[in-house]
Amino acid sequence: MGALYRYRELIRNLVLKDLKLKYRDSVLGFVWSLANPLLLILVYSFVFGHILRGGPPNFAYFLMVGILPWNFLAQSLMMSTGSILDNGTLIRKVALPMEVFPITTVLFNLAQFLFALVVFFPMAWLFFKVPLAWSWVNFFPILVLQVLFTVGLSFIISTATVFYRDVRHFTEILLTLLFWLTPIVYDIQTAGPVLKQVLYMNPFSHFILAYQDTLYRNIFPSVEQLLVLASLAVVSLASGYMLFAVSKTRFAEEA
Amino acid sequence: MAGKIQIVNVSKTFVIRHNKADSLKSKFIGLLYKRYREEKEILWALRDVSFNISPGEAFGLIGRNGSGKSTLLKVIAGIYPPTKGRVELPNGSRMGTMIELGVGFHPELTGRENIFLGASIHGLSRKEIEGIYKDVVDFSELDDFMDTPVKNYSSGMHARLGFALAVNLNPDVLLVDEVLAVGDEPFQKKCKEQIEKFRAQGKTIIFVSHSPEDVKNICDRACVLEHGQLMFVGKAEDAIERYHQLLAQ
Numbered sequence: 001m002g003a004l005y006r007y008r009e010l011i012r013n014l015v016l017k018d019l020k021l022k023y024r025d026s027v028l029g030f031v032w033s034l035a036n037p038l039l040l041i042l043v044y045s046f047v048f049g050h051i052l053r054g055g056p057p058n059f060a061y062f063l064m065v066g067i068l069p070w071n072f073l074a075q076s077l078m079m080s081t082g083s084i085l086d087n088g089t090l091i092r093k094v095a096l097p098m099e100v101f102p103i104t105t106v107l108f109n110l111a112q113f114l115f116a117l118v119v120f121f122p123m124a125w126l127f128f129k130v131p132l133a134w135s136w137v138n139f140f141p142i143l144v145l146q147v148l149f150t151v152g153l154s155f156i157i158s159t160a161t162v163f164y165r166d167v168r169h170f171t172e173i174l175l176t177l178l179f180w181l182t183p184i185v186y187d188i189q190t191a192g193p194v195l196k197q198v199l200y201m202n203p204f205s206h207f208i209l210a211y212q213d214t215l216y217r218n219i220f221p222s223v224e225q226l227l228v229l230a231s232l233a234v235v236s237l238a239s240g241y242m243l244f245a246v247s248k249t250r251f252a253e254e255a
Numbered sequence: 256m257a258g259k260i261q262i263v264n265v266s267k268t269f270v271i272r273h274n275k276a277d278s279l280k281s282k283f284i285g286l287l288y289k290r291y292r293e294e295k296e297i298l299w300a301l302r303d304v305s306f307n308i309s310p311g312e313a314f315g316l317i318g319r320n321g322s323g324k325s326t327l328l329k330v331i332a333g334i335y336p337p338t339k340g341r342v343e344l345p346n347g348s349r350m351g352t353m354i355e356l357g358v359g360f361h362p363e364l365t366g367r368e369n370i371f372l373g374a375s376i377h378g379l380s381r382k383e384i385e386g387i388y389k390d391v392v393d394f395s396e397l398d399d400f401m402d403t404p405v406k407n408y409s410s411g412m413h414a415r416l417g418f419a420l421a422v423n424l425n426p427d428v429l430l431v432d433e434v435l436a437v438g439d440e441p442f443q444k445k446c447k448e449q450i451e452k453f454r455a456q457g458k459t460i461i462f463v464s465h466s467p468e469d470v471k472n473i474c475d476r477a478c479v480l481e482h483g484q485l486m487f488v489g490k491a492e493d494a495i496e497r498y499h500q501l502l503a504q
Contacts, residue, residue: 009384010375017372021363093354094376095333166278249336252329253269 003097010096014104019111033112034119037067044185056187058216061128064120065216066184066208072113073150073204074175080105080154081161081168088255098248099241102154110147133218142210142221145229149207152236155244162247162254182208203232258345260308260331260428260459265340267301267326267483300326301483303340308476310345311457313450315470315477315491317498323483324463325432328354331461332430344428351377351426356417362406366397366416369405373420387423395419411439418442422449428459447472467495 023029044067045060056062083101084091091098124130161167181202183191188199188209199205206228210221276282276293285292301323308314316324329335331342332352344350359376360369370391374384392398395415397408405413431450450473453460464470470477470491477494479487479501487497 003378006378006380007375009379009381012381013372013375017361017364017368020368021361024363090359090376092329092334093358094352095350096376096378164277164279164282166280170279252334 004099007097007100011100011104011107014100015107015111018108030115034116037071037116040067048185058128061124061130062216063185064124065211068113068116068120069146069207069211070179070182070184072109073146076106076109076150077153077157077171077175079109080158081171083154083158084162084251084255091255092252098251099244102158103151106147106151106154135214135218135220138214138221141226142207142214142229145233146207148233149236152240155240159244159247162251178202178204184208206232258310260345261343262331263305263341263343265301265304265330265337265342266299267330267335268338269298269300271296271298299483301330304485306478306485306488308459308461310459312476313454313460313462313474315474315494316461316463316480317467317470317477317494318480322480324480327480328430328432328461328463348427350428350430351421351424352430353421354432356414356421360405360417363404365402365404367401369416370420374424377424379424391419391423394423411442415442418446428461429453430461432463467498471495
């Protein structure tokens with residue numbers, strides 16, 4: 001852990017590198033990263049709101065509150081399949097704390113998530129007349145817990161992909177399934193009792209529900225809710241870090 | 256920086272996998288059908304190697320291709336954990352690896368950005384990097400190219416920037432693997448001068464080379480490896496003689 005602190009400059013530089021490479025030499029670079037969530041919100045609000053005539057009130061805003069954090073999670077996990085593998089040449093030539101790579105992946109996606117928020121929230125005020133509420137202050141603790149939760153999963157996925165390359169495909173399919181098993185495009189209250197049980201078993205549902213309470217329903221999440229999120233973060237981080245720590249000695253040979 | 260580098264009974268094996276099961280799919284199929292099952296073969300890259308390197312010494316590792324010298328260097332650097340045995344380093348000593356020049360450089364980034372990235376890969380803080388930045392640029396003689404993406408550099412310029420960075424990381428122990436083979440003659444001369452300078456400063460140098468000439472010029476002592484086993488440790492000239500005997504056999 002001390003070594004990680006010593007390498008904080010490397011983490012910073014790697015995140016900056018990825019951001020620069022993504023946005024340099026492309027006029028629309030930043031806009032591209034917004035196009036995907038924007039398109040999703042438009043399509044879902046059209047299909048579910050207008051064609052199927054369903055969805056909670058202020059549906060586009062409801063979708064935005066769910067889709068942006070979901071994208072942060074899903075893209076972090078997808079990218080973390082390559083966190084160790086794609087840095088194989090580096091790992092074989094320099095001794096460094098390899099934890100920096102999955103952490104970098106998550107922080108890079110966090111930066112993109114924050115960019116997206118900075119653009120989408122003012123738009124929400126303008127177009128949907130979303131009122132500011134005190135409950136919004138809870139956004140930050142939830143975000144911190146989501147980051148820790150995601151880092152833990154990134155440790156697991158980046159390790160697993162070193163040994164089994166098809167974890168990449170597995171993760172992709174699993175994320176597609178999980179997207180629909182998370183109450184993102186529908187309100188959890190509309191789900192039947194069995195489906196509700198299933199949704200509560202999906203750890204990420206708890207994060208999305210907390211975001212929806214905080215930003216959409218404008219209520220304070222309960223202490224129990226926050227404790228569930230904190231436990232998920234701790235369990236994910238502890239198990240991920242442990243798996244990573246016992247496996248990393250083999251990365252230079254296997255990656 | 257007192258204290259020896261001790262290499263104690265170090266063995267390193269690599270597992271060679273035939274029919275490699277590197278996916279969950281092939282692992283699963285292997286459970287059902289024997290002929291698709293993974294078979295492992297153990298390769299001993301290093302076998303029970305022990306010796307000490309004194310502080311301030313220039314030490315050569317010689318041997319033919321595949322003898323284990325680069326593996327040993329990586330074990331000392333901490334890149335590969337030894338399968339058996341251990342490497343003891345003096346407390347608080349900073350290891351500098353020059354296994355490849357410009358490692359971690361990204362072609363799309365400029366020379367300046369790559370210096371910052373490359374130095375942080377070796378664990379330097381931003382303050383430390385700002386402190387050495389000018390020296391790196393001066394040493395590389397690439398002042399006019401700092402805002403040019405590294406992909407537009409010639410291979411010689413790339414090597415110069417990499418070397419300039421490596422020597423300014425200011426390690427106590429320098430691990431060098433064949434890097435002197437790149438670059439033109441003036442560059443090679445500069446490299447050798449720099450290594451002499453390190454020697455004069457009393458830094459420890461561990462040097463892997465095919466070239467007996469370089470080892471003779473640079474190293475006090477050397478060891479000879481053959482099939483992962485230590486054949487000889489002693490004065491550089493004697494080690495080279497032993498190496499030539501081995502080649503003649």
